[in-house]
Structure formats: structure tokens, C-alpha cells
Amino acid sequence: MRMTYAFKRTYYALGEPVIVEAEGLTKSYGTTTVLDGVDLHVRRGTVFALLGPNGAGKTTTIRILTTLTRPDAGTARVAGHDVVREPTKVRGAISLTGQFAAVDDQQTGRENLTVVGRLMHLGGPAARRRAVDLLDRFDLRDAADRRVKTYSGGMRRRLDLAMSLVSTPEVIFLDEPTTGLDPVSRTTMWDAVRDLVAAGTTIVLTTQYLEEADRLADTVALLHEGRVAVSGSTDAVKARVGGHRLDLGFTTDHDTTRAAALLSARRTDAPLALGLPSDGTATHQHHVLDALRTAGIPVATISTHRPTLDDVFIAFTGGQSPTSPDQAPLDLVTATPYAEDLA
Amino acid sequence: MTTLQARPTHTGLGNALTDHLTMIGRCVRLTRRNTETLIMSIALPLLMMLLFVYVFGGAINTGTQYVNYVVPGIVLLCTGYGAAATAMAVANDMTTGVIDRLRTLPIRGSAVLTGHVVASVARNALSTTIVVTAAVVMGFRPRAAFAEWLLAAGLLLLYVLALSWFAAGLGVIAKSVESASALSFVMLFLPYLSSAFVPPHTMPRFLRGISEHQPITPVIETVRGLLTGTPIGANGWIALLWCTGLLAAASTFAAWLFRRRNAV
Known part of the structure; x- marks a missing residue:
């Protein structure tokens, strides 16, 4: 297998092991090409930010890496397992916090966490203990036994992230984790991400806020028209603009x-x-x-x-930065409900 | 904290059982707390029963006390409402981030739909009990022996199970909770074109054809026969065949749709 060899080569050539690696990912929905050959690699224990305007393919890339969508071509390995051939092994090593908070409004915070713990096969008592730990850690202890429908946006998002952490995953995927959050909740979220990285977890996130990538990410990749337009450390990427x-x-x-x-x-x-x-x-x-x-x-x-990442963005996409208020119009005609950027 | 904690294994029968039980528990909890839907799926059939027994019933000649005639029909109407709620609950999971979370967990996909179907059966058992109790208060006098009650309950259970799987399938293909609700219209409407409220021989010829050959009529006739002693004839076997056939088709179809929808 040529790809396997290529992965191994990269794995050993770099000083730090690569935990997420994709080569030549393509994906089309009908006649719309969303991904047109995406390559990326993420080193263990770092924060990797995927940037791009609406429709650039950020969410599709995340969906492929988290086994939710099959690529048309190309390969991806996460935590040493192929996402297409060994999805269950990949799922055992990752967690996803998607664009839409995946919480049950009619369950309490504690129940939401316990259900995930049970589904992770921790066993009843361990699942309940883990729920308590996470409620404490995300400052939700007082709201533990209230139904989630009474939570604020920030609390929902924190619970959503907590549900991703029930299993102590090796790689956490966060799709626009702070979109729609107030500045205080956003800071709390950033702190949570930093804590996770300090504990050795790898984070792959997408964001429309370039400031977020600037503050959190070790490396960034800018997706434009289904390809990686530029990637590297934030400093190196900025230096390329001038x-x-x-x-x-x-x-x-x-x-x-x-x-x-x-x-x-x-x-x-x-x-x-x-x-x-x-x-x-x-x-x-x-x-x-x-x-x-x-x-x-x-x-x-x-x-x-x-230069800021906004300048990088403008230089490489030839368009407006995603943080500008005057965004490109959303593509409302999507081939499937899972096509890019529904939000 | 450490990330090098030993990971539990995710295969084996015990885990499959845990997955299913956990999802059933979740769906039952959500159903219980979705008070509006629960009340509607019980109150609407009750109102329909009041309407038919006290308003229309006097003008409908069925050769018996109308309340005795209409109860099996109301019970099946009730299941229709219950199943519509199931379609909406499944659609809600499928169109929010919940399904992505569940699918990135190392669990069996079948547990997701099974949870909803079992919750649906439980909800219907509750609403049916309430409707039958209310009917007795309104003058419903079944003449069934214990064995006949059991047979009627068993057939209804089979029917509810089949309808719930059908509803789960609708929930999977629906693009939104609203469209799931619209798709379930057929389940709410079908009882009216059956022997639920009026004897089919009073209908125009083409409607009678629909009425006599759709699955609800034999189920109603069988339940009516078991409870009130009207002749059942071949309806018992036809009902059983319809229900098992529907159950097999609907559950296979729903599971297939679920895999297909998630394979993008």
C-alpha cells in the first residue's frame, strides 16, 4: 500500500508523531465539488485550526476525519486508524463537538453526560462519577439537575464540550466551538481548550474567527475552493503575506x-x-x-x-475576511443536509 | 488527569444490550418530559371518542351500541397519533447534532431507532389503557374473557410495533421535524377509511374497496370481535399477516434508510 508507506514515512520523519493525517481528500455532492484534494497533518498534542470562508469545505473535512462522511477519494488516518476501513477504532479514539449543540433539552445536564458515559461502556457507577467530574470542571454543578432547556447558550456549549470529554479522547474535533457565544463564554471555552492541550490532548478546530485561531492554534490551514491554500504555524503563515x-x-x-x-x-x-x-x-x-x-x-x-490572519485570509482567498460583517452569501441550495456550512 | 487511561472494549453482546437499554431509557425519559406531545397523543383520541360517541354516534347505525362499535377504532386512531410523535422524535435526532454525536460513539446504530420504537410502544400502551378505561366509563361493555383480552392486547402490540417502525422510517427520511409531522398524516388518516367509525358497506364502492383491503380494517375487526363478540372470520389471520408483514418490512426499511442516510 503506497499510502500506508507514505504515512509511515511522515510519521517517523517528523520529530513529533502525526496523529491526524489526510492525503488527497476529495468529496462532491452532486455537481458541487466541496473538497478537491485536501492534504493535512496534525502533530500530537497541538491545536490545529482549519480556516476558510463559508463553503470552503471545513465541515466536510471534519466529517470525513470523524467517520461521518466517506471521502470520494484520498485517505485519512486518525490516531493510527484509517477512517474508512476502521471507523469503530477511530471513534474509540476521538470525540466531536459539532456546529449544532448535541444536547437533549429535556434531559438534565447530569443525564446527558451519564447517557454518553453508558454508551461509552464505562458502566453505570463509573459513568455517574465521570458525569460529576465533568459537571464540576465545566462549572455546571449548580445546574446539574436542571433540564438543559433552561441553560444559557454558553452553558449548553460547555455541556456539549463536556459530553465530548466523557471518554478522554486522544483527538477532539471542534466545529466552530464559539460561534454565537458571548465574549465571556468564549474565553471560558478557550481556557477549556488550553487545559485539554496541557493534558496532552490534540485539538482540531474550525473557526470563522481568525482571532480565535491566532490565540489558540499552533498550526493553521486555510481552505479555499476545496484545497488547502496555505498551511503552517501562525507565524510562518503570516510571514508569507509580508x-x-x-x-x-x-x-x-x-x-x-x-x-x-x-x-x-x-x-x-x-x-x-x-x-x-x-x-x-x-x-x-x-x-x-x-x-x-x-x-x-x-x-x-x-x-x-x-499582518493578522485576516490579511492572510484576504491574500490567499482573494475575498473578504470571514470576520467582516459583509459575508459572502450562504449557498442555500445544498445537495444534502450534510453539505457544507448549514449554519 | 491522564489521557492514557485504559479504554473499555466496544464489542460483545453485553455492550449491545447496554447500548439498547441506554437509548431506550433516554427515549422514554424524553417522551415522559415532552408533556405537550404526551397529552396530545392521549387527549386527541379521547376527544374523538367523545365526538363520535355523543355527537355522530346517534346517527350511525351499526346494529349495536355505538360505543361498543367504535372503541377498537379509537384505539387504532390513538396509535396513529402516538406513531406521529415517534416520527417527529426520530426526525429531531436526525436533524440536530445529536445523530452526529451518537454516530461518533462506538455504538450500534440500531440502538438509536430501537430506543425510539420501544419508547413509542410504551407510550401507546399507556394511552391505550387510558382510552379503554375512559370508554368503560362511557358505557363500553366488552364481553371478552381473559384469553381474548390477551389476544387483543397481543395483536395491538404487534400492530403498534409495526406502526412505530414505520414511523421511525418516516422520521429518518424527513428533512425536518415539521415534515416528519406532515408525513405521518397518512397514519392519522387511514383509520377514517376503515371500519373504525362506520361499517364499510355504507361507503361508495371504490372507498369500500380501499376500506376492506387496507391493514387497519382486519385489525379493527379482530379486536372488535375479541372484545365484543362480533364475528371475526378470516380477519384474525389477515390481521396477523398484515402486522407481521408490516413489521418485517418497516423495520428492515427503517434500518436500511438509517444506514443509507448516514452513509453520506
Whole structure:
């Protein structure tokens, strides 16, 4: 088996063992190609963030890695097991917290946790003990015997994560874990993720919030049109965009358009503003300002900053960053209920 | 804490039993707490019985006390409501994140549907008991011996089981809880086109054809015969054949749909 050999080679070549590895994953729903050859690898004990605009294939990738969807082609191994040939072994080593909180509103927090413990075959008493541990850990002890329908959004999400941890999985998949959460709940979630990583767990998450990836992730992969557009450590990825970004503000839309053409620069999220890669030196700024003055385009403001993941996003997808309010419209016609990004 | 804890094994008969019992426990708990649905699936048949016995019943000539005629029909109508609730509960699991969580656990897929079906049978047993008790209060006078009660209960149980699997299948193919509810319409409507409320020979010819050859009529005739002593004839065997056939087909079909839907 060629792939098996390739996996082994990667496994031993890297300093730290690879726990999640995918090669050439493809998936289509009808005529819509969602994944078009996705490769990725995640080292044990790290946080890996999958980024991408709506419809880029983030959720489909997660579904394949968690055995919920079969790829059309390509292979993936999680915790040493092939996701297609040994799904039960993969399931024994992972847990998934999906986009939709998978909690029963009519059961209490304790009952939700105990059911999962029983289904993990811990045995009754152990399942109940584990439920108590997790309720304590996720600050749900006071709400343990209340029905989940009375929980806040943050509490539901914490319970959802707690249900993923009943079995102490080796790899935890989190699909947009903080979407729709208030800032306090989001911070609690981030703390929980950091605790898990400190204890040796590997985390694979998807997010629309680039700040989240910036804070949590060791490595990121940016999915664009069904492929990995760029991947690596957050610093390395940012470095590929350029050392700095130069932002220019203008007073009229006409000036902004002319300047964009002149400098081959992109508009930023702010109105009447352009951003372009820069080395951060005064010389480069002079250069740009001179070119604009020669062309007779007045500049209102100028500033430089270090690139963020938003810049990476814009540079590699050629679109708007997912954190901008003006998102690309959702693809409402999906071939199956499990097609990408229903939320 | 450590991540190197020994993992339990996930195969074997004992675990399969645990999976099923756990899922049954969950579904029974959810059913019990979904008060509106529970009340509706008991109250609606009761209201229908009041309506038929006291409003329409006087004008319907069945050759016996109408309450004695209508009770088996009401019981089957009641199962229809119960099964509709099952379709909605299954659809709810299938269209929320719950199914993804369950499927990433190392458990048997069959446990998911079995849990709902067993909860459905339990709910129907409860609502049927209440409906029959209410009927007795309203003047229903069954003449059945103990053995006949047992046979009637057994046949109803088989019918409820078949209908619950059918409902579970509808829940699997439904795209939403609302569409599951709409799909279950057929189960609520079929009793009206049977001998449940009026004798089929009073219907126009083509409706009589439907009425006499659909599964509900022989089940009703058999239960009616067992409880009130009307002639059963071949209906007993026909009912038994329908129920076992439906059960085998519906459970196979539901399990197949479940695997297919989850194989994307």
C-alpha cells in the first residue's frame, strides 16, 4: 500500500508523531465539488485550526476525519486508524463537538453526560462519577439537575464540550466551538481548550474567527475552493503575506478606485481604504506616497501594522475576511443536509 | 488527569444490550418530559371518542351500541397519533447534532431507532389503557374473557410495533421535524377509511374497496370481535399477516434508510 508507506514515512520523519493525517481528500455532492484534494497533518498534542470562508469545505473535512462522511477519494488516518476501513477504532479514539449543540433539552445536564458515559461502556457507577467530574470542571454543578432547556447558550456549549470529554479522547474535533457565544463564554471555552492541550490532548478546530485561531492554534490551514491554500504555524503563515501591511485612507470612492488600480492594492474592510503588503520601512511609504502624488490622488490617512490572519485570509482567498460583517452569501441550495456550512 | 487511561472494549453482546437499554431509557425519559406531545397523543383520541360517541354516534347505525362499535377504532386512531410523535422524535435526532454525536460513539446504530420504537410502544400502551378505561366509563361493555383480552392486547402490540417502525422510517427520511409531522398524516388518516367509525358497506364502492383491503380494517375487526363478540372470520389471520408483514418490512426499511442516510 503506497499510502500506508507514505504515512509511515511522515510519521517517523517528523520529530513529533502525526496523529491526524489526510492525503488527497476529495468529496462532491452532486455537481458541487466541496473538497478537491485536501492534504493535512496534525502533530500530537497541538491545536490545529482549519480556516476558510463559508463553503470552503471545513465541515466536510471534519466529517470525513470523524467517520461521518466517506471521502470520494484520498485517505485519512486518525490516531493510527484509517477512517474508512476502521471507523469503530477511530471513534474509540476521538470525540466531536459539532456546529449544532448535541444536547437533549429535556434531559438534565447530569443525564446527558451519564447517557454518553453508558454508551461509552464505562458502566453505570463509573459513568455517574465521570458525569460529576465533568459537571464540576465545566462549572455546571449548580445546574446539574436542571433540564438543559433552561441553560444559557454558553452553558449548553460547555455541556456539549463536556459530553465530548466523557471518554478522554486522544483527538477532539471542534466545529466552530464559539460561534454565537458571548465574549465571556468564549474565553471560558478557550481556557477549556488550553487545559485539554496541557493534558496532552490534540485539538482540531474550525473557526470563522481568525482571532480565535491566532490565540489558540499552533498550526493553521486555510481552505479555499476545496484545497488547502496555505498551511503552517501562525507565524510562518503570516510571514508569507509580508512583514507589514500599509493602510491608506482616501476621501472619495473615485480616489480609492484609482489608487487601487495604480498600486494593485486591495480594499480593506473599512470604507475608502486600501491595504498593501509592505516591508514596514519609511522608504516604502515614501515610494507609495510619491506615486500617488504624481498621479494626483490625495491621501487622507496612512498607517502600518503587522499582518493578522485576516490579511492572510484576504491574500490567499482573494475575498473578504470571514470576520467582516459583509459575508459572502450562504449557498442555500445544498445537495444534502450534510453539505457544507448549514449554519 | 491522564489521557492514557485504559479504554473499555466496544464489542460483545453485553455492550449491545447496554447500548439498547441506554437509548431506550433516554427515549422514554424524553417522551415522559415532552408533556405537550404526551397529552396530545392521549387527549386527541379521547376527544374523538367523545365526538363520535355523543355527537355522530346517534346517527350511525351499526346494529349495536355505538360505543361498543367504535372503541377498537379509537384505539387504532390513538396509535396513529402516538406513531406521529415517534416520527417527529426520530426526525429531531436526525436533524440536530445529536445523530452526529451518537454516530461518533462506538455504538450500534440500531440502538438509536430501537430506543425510539420501544419508547413509542410504551407510550401507546399507556394511552391505550387510558382510552379503554375512559370508554368503560362511557358505557363500553366488552364481553371478552381473559384469553381474548390477551389476544387483543397481543395483536395491538404487534400492530403498534409495526406502526412505530414505520414511523421511525418516516422520521429518518424527513428533512425536518415539521415534515416528519406532515408525513405521518397518512397514519392519522387511514383509520377514517376503515371500519373504525362506520361499517364499510355504507361507503361508495371504490372507498369500500380501499376500506376492506387496507391493514387497519382486519385489525379493527379482530379486536372488535375479541372484545365484543362480533364475528371475526378470516380477519384474525389477515390481521396477523398484515402486522407481521408490516413489521418485517418497516423495520428492515427503517434500518436500511438509517444506514443509507448516514452513509453520506
